[in-house]
Amino acid sequence: MNYPRAFSHIGITVPDLDKAISFYTKVMGWYLLMGPETVEKETETAIGKMCIDVFGEDWESFRIAHLSTSDKIGIELFEFPQTEGKADFNPFRTGLFHFCVQDPNIESLTQRIVEAGGKQRMPIREYYPNDKPFKMVYVEDPFGVVFEIYTHSYELTYSSGAYV
Secondary structure: OOOOOOOOEEEEEOOOHHHHHHHHHHOOOOEEEEEEEEEEOOOOOHHHHHHHHHHOOOOOEEEEEEEEOOOOOEEEEEEOOOOOOOOOOOOOOOOOOOEEEEOOOHHHHHHHHHHOOOEEOOOOEEOOOOOOOOEEEEEEOOOOOEEEEEOOOHHHHHOOOOOO
């Protein structure tokens, strides 16, 4: 039987872990669960072996922190010594395009993101003008990671049962 799986976490690579922790805790309100910590390449522990499996042999260490949203979704922030600059946004390339957060006060959150060094990529728009009171906007964090903000849940946004 196939059933929908729960979303656990997402990993985001940033050039400055301390600044990213500050942004995501102060602006987004996410909780710092663990870290920051440094992980060294080694083969004695499960985490060391797993990182070699995932990253290959061409690394020596990285820093990591674990955060959580209010609805228990995990955010892993990674900083590798070779990471530099901003994210390379290309929605036409296969892979992760964006993630989305929900905040009923979309204007205030967007303003806080911009004030913290992020960017508003478009005007805040009504998703279904005159039908549902839903708004959305694309923004990016100070590191160029693009994400979206909805005022309402994904289910309410796309279902026909609400506000009909």
